[in-house]
Amino acid sequence: GNSVTQMEGPVTLSEEAFLTINCTYTATGYPSLFWYVQYPGEGLQLLLKATKADDKGSNKGFEATYRKETTSFHLEKGSVQVSDSAVYFCALSDPRRRGGSQGNLIFGKGTKLSVKP
Amino acid sequence: GAGVSQSPSNKVTEKGKDVELRCDPISGHTALYWYRQSLGQGLEFLIYFQGNSAPDKSGLPSDRFSAERTGGSVSTLTIQRTQQEDSAVYLCASSLRSGASGGRTDTQYFGPGTRLTVL
Numbered sequence: 001g002n003s004v005t006q007m008e009g010p011v012t013l014s015e016e017a018f019l020t021i022n023c024t025y026t027a028t029g030y031p032s033l034f035w036y037v038q039y040p041g042e043g044l045q046l047l048l049k050a051t052k053a054d055d056k057g058s059n060k061g062f063e064a065t066y067r068k069e070t071t072s073f074h075l076e077k078g079s080v081q082v083s084d085s086a087v088y089f090c091a092l093s094d095p096r097r098r099g100g101s102q103g104n105l106i107f108g109k110g111t112k113l114s115v116k117p
Numbered sequence: 118g119a120g121v122s123q124s125p126s127n128k129v130t131e132k133g134k135d136v137e138l139r140c141d142p143i144s145g146h147t148a149l150y151w152y153r154q155s156l157g158q159g160l161e162f163l164i165y166f167q168g169n170s171a172p173d174k175s176g177l178p179s180d181r182f183s184a185e186r187t188g189g190s191v192s193t194l195t196i197q198r199t200q201q202e203d204s205a206v207y208l209c210a211s212s213l214r215s216g217a218s219g220g221r222t223d224t225q226y227f228g229p230g231t232r233l234t235v236l
Contacts, residue, residue, distance in 0.1 A: 044227040107160035
């Protein structure tokens with residue numbers, strides 16, 4: 001079945017450091033890939049997404065490229081800020097699934113990022 | 118416009134009692150999802166409604182869990198005879214549509230969640 005594997009946290013970085021959070025997936029069909037972020041005390045928010053191979057999603061300085069050959073969607077940011085401290089979730093959705101739910105998200109376990117000033 | 122809202126924000130109940138959790142999706146969104154977030158299991162899909170179609174209940178962990186969506190809008194998740202392992206944050210999300218033709222997936226917008234604690 002479909003699944004998402006994220007690097008385990010927590011990840012602690014100093015401000016302005018480079019961030020990579022690895023995400024790989026297993027899926028049938030043609031999944032869409034997402035990164036969601038959950039800031040302390042807040043709900044899940046979509047950070048970025050990519051719907052087909054080689055697409056690059058980007059938002060707030062974060063980027064992730066849909067790599068079909070390596071089944072990966074790693075999240076990167078060149079210079080993190082204290083305000084980026086949050087839990088990051090990689091997720092996939094297979095919109096072409098038939099017979100079952102179309103579009104429900106399958107999440108990774110989440111990676112907690114702490115950025116120190 | 119308003120986002121997805123959920124109520125109550127926190128619920129403490131005793132083992133064996135029934136609870137109802139409410140979700141108000143974004144107006145006009147035809148797809149509605151329930152997820153559960155717990156320490157041990159992460160984020161799990163529970164159930165999904167799309168328009169007037171029969172809901173996809175494939176993620177419900179037991180027959181103590183049920184959900185309905187009235188009038189294509191508000192949804193209620195009911196947990197009967199609650200157990201301690203039901204303690205989690207229950208998240209609702211909605212999207213404009215789901216599994217749209219051409220392989221496009223619409224963005225899901227999440228509510229703040231209901232934190233359920235079963236004593």
